Amino acid sequence: MAFASLEAYVHGNSVVHRWPPRLKLVGLGVLMFAFATVQQGILLLPIAAIAAVLYGLSRLPLGFLSHRLRYPGLFIAAVVVLLPFTAGDTVIAQWGWLALRQEGLEAASLIVVRFVSILTLGFILLGTTPFLTIIQAMRGLGLPVILADMTLLAYRYLYEIADNLATMQKSMALRGFGHQPRRWGVSRRTVQQLAMLVGSLLLRSYEQSERVYKAMRLRGYGYGQGNQATLGRTNVDAQSLVGWGLTVAVLAMAVCIVAVEVALSIG
Amino acid sequence: MHIPDGLIPAQVCAAGYAIAGLTTWYSLRQMNRKPDPTAEIPKASLLTAAFFVASSIYIPVPPVSVHLILNGLLGVVLGYFAFPAILIGLFFQALMIGHGGLTTLGVNAAMMGIPALVAYHLFNLRQTLGRALPDRVALGGFAFLGGALGLGLSTLIFLVLVITTIPAGFDVDTERSIILALSLAHIPLMLIEGSFTTLLVLFLHRVKPELLEG
Numbered sequence: 479m480a481f482a483s484l485e486a487y488v489h490g491n492s493v494v495h496r497w498p499p500r501l502k503l504v505g506l507g508v509l510m511f512a513f514a515t516v517q518q519g520i521l522l523l524p525i526a527a528i529a530a531v532l533y534g535l536s537r538l539p540l541g542f543l544s545h546r547l548r549y550p551g552l553f554i555a556a557v558v559v560l561l562p563f564t565a566g567d568t569v570i571a572q573w574g575w576l577a578l579r580q581e582g583l584e585a586a587s588l589i590v591v592r593f594v595s596i597l598t599l600g601f602i603l604l605g606t607t608p609f610l611t612i613i614q615a616m617r618g619l620g621l622p623v624i625l626a627d628m629t630l631l632a633y634r635y636l637y638e639i640a641d642n643l644a645t646m647q648k649s650m651a652l653r654g655f656g657h658q659p660r661r662w663g664v665s666r667r668t669v670q671q672l673a674m675l676v677g678s679l680l681l682r683s684y685e686q687s688e689r690v691y692k693a694m695r696l697r698g699y700g701y702g703q704g705n706q707a708t709l710g711r712t713n714v715d716a717q718s719l720v721g722w723g724l725t726v727a728v729l730a731m732a733v734c735i736v737a738v739e740v741a742l743s744i745g
Numbered sequence: 746m747h748i749p750d751g752l753i754p755a756q757v758c759a760a761g762y763a764i765a766g767l768t769t770w771y772s773l774r775q776m777n778r779k780p781d782p783t784a785e786i787p788k789a790s791l792l793t794a795a796f797f798v799a800s801s802i803y804i805p806v807p808p809v810s811v812h813l814i815l816n817g818l819l820g821v822v823l824g825y826f827a828f829p830a831i832l833i834g835l836f837f838q839a840l841m842i843g844h845g846g847l848t849t850l851g852v853n854a855a856m857m858g859i860p861a862l863v864a865y866h867l868f869n870l871r872q873t874l875g876r877a878l879p880d881r882v883a884l885g886g887f888a889f890l891g892g893a894l895g896l897g898l899s900t901l902i903f904l905v906l907v908i909t910t911i912p913a914g915f916d917v918d919t920e921r922s923i924i925l926a927l928s929l930a931h932i933p934l935m936l937i938e939g940s941f942t943t944l945l946v947l948f949l950h951r952v953k954p955e956l957l958e959g
Contacts, residue, residue: 507847514848515755550843554749561911583909593751597941600847602751603841624773624786631790636837640798648834654908656805663898664937673944674813675801680822680945681953683795684788691787699897700783 484546487538488608494536495606498721499615505728506532506603510596512732518742519584521704521735522591528731538605546601547594554593561586609633635686643679650675746905747838747853750846750884753910761852768828768858789826797834804937813932817895818942820861821868821888822949822956827861828854852906860898864891884950885943890915892942893935898932 488495489680495610513525531545566581610630617626653703655671694700776782796819819827832854837844845853868891877882904924931954949956 508838510750510848511755511758514751514758517754531828546843550846553844554752556913557749557752557907561845576945579951588936589751589911591751594748596841596848599841600839609751622769622773624782625787625829625833628790628829629836630834631787632794632830633837635791636794636797637782639794645796662802664950669804670944671943672802672804673941674948677852677945677948679795680792680800680949680956683791684953684956687787687791690791691784694787697858705886709853 492537501725505725512735529733560585747845765851765854772828793830816861817864817892831858845857864895888946889939893939896938906910
């Protein structure tokens with residue numbers, strides 16, 4: 479689980495780090511959506527440049543981004559790899575039966591640049607803001623209490639449950655699971671054993687949740703709304719001129735991108 | 746089976762968020778009708794985390810291995826809490842491993858979560874349609890339906906969304922046949938997911954029946 483490595487750089491001191499969380503969430507969120515609207519090839523360079531400049535401002539190391547992009551990048555590559563060879567009629571290059579087509583190439587580059595730019599913004603947000611602060615900012619922006627509580631509790635117990643599963647899998651392996659001779663097809667026995675593994679994991683988590691609930695009740699959970707109000711209150715620092723400046727700039731860029739996109743698609 | 750950022754148009758992302766928002770609102774309303782909704786929150790949260798962790802388990806089907814989606818099972822066990830649970834699980838996945846995405850969170854949540862709610866209602870049909878059947882047969886049979894159709898519906902939505910929004914230059918008939926062919930290819934996975942759900946529900950029924958009352 480990779481939250482720890484995701485939070486390795488959250489305590490930096492760049493302008494993006496000092497950007498108040500609520501404003502940062504709104505600014506980067508709107509910009510991500512503006513990037514997602516892009517359909518015109520001419521806008522690809524500007525959005526990639528905006529993402530790169532913001533990443534530069536955040537002073538996160540490049541390795542952080544390249545490491546994070548590797549796994550989702552493989553997935554998107556698998557999705558678009560065929561496009562340049564199947565879509566469109568304008569052939570740019572031909573090798574025997576294999577033809578590289580312009581329309582397909584454009585569609586693939588559109589998807590890849592949009593994907594990398596949006597993900598870069600996402601990693602700027604996550605790389606410069608602690609997870610709990612993000613949830614707090616989302617609460618401040620109107621995330622329902624039940625969802626905020628569920629997210630925080632699930633986050634709190636995720637690692638414990640993952641450790642539980644790892645221990646259970648290790649003891650299964652020690653008792654011979656996975657060492658049977660491999661046969662083709664699904665083995666009913668294997669599926670049954672894995673179903674019991676997941677069942678036991680659910681049971682343990684359920685029983686633990688009963689203990690957690692009792693402990694939370696004893697500490698006043700569910701009585702009155704006082705604790706929730708404090709959770710939601712983040713201080714949008716009015717003096718953070720840089721934060722407001724960044725937000726206005728980012729929102730203006732988002733509006734420009736959407737306006738150019740609409741103008742070009744109508745024209 | 747997640748839609749990544751940048752793959753589908755922004756209108757589809759926005760529609761996804763709208764549908765996910767409405768479904769979340771409806772689920773929260775149903776949850777608040779429970780006699781003590783706060784008591785359900787820790788249970789739903791820890792089970793959300795457990796499902797998230799369990800979705801990393803692979804089933805060996807030599808020569809390959811398949812990983813489970815478990816959205817049907819989530820619906821069967823968590824009821825209306827399944828939708829927020831899936832939303833949170835996908836949020837974690839987008840953050841931790843970059844699987845899925847933040848702009849496509851709504852689409853992915855609707856794609857996985859609504860079939861989970863369908864699975865929940867299918868599983869509940871055992872109390873009316875399955876009354877004539879022996880207890881274990883009704884329980885196992887409707888769990889199978891929930892698990893298999895939960896995955897089946899999600900796969901269908903995924904394929905329709907991806908194939909119709911990527912400009913691959915196919916005409917409507919070709920798109921339709923690709924969707925049909927790929928959906929048929931997923932039938933064995935539906936059978937595995939359905940059987941897994943049945944075995945797990947029968948196990949829980951034997952050792953902790955109150956977990957299935959959600």
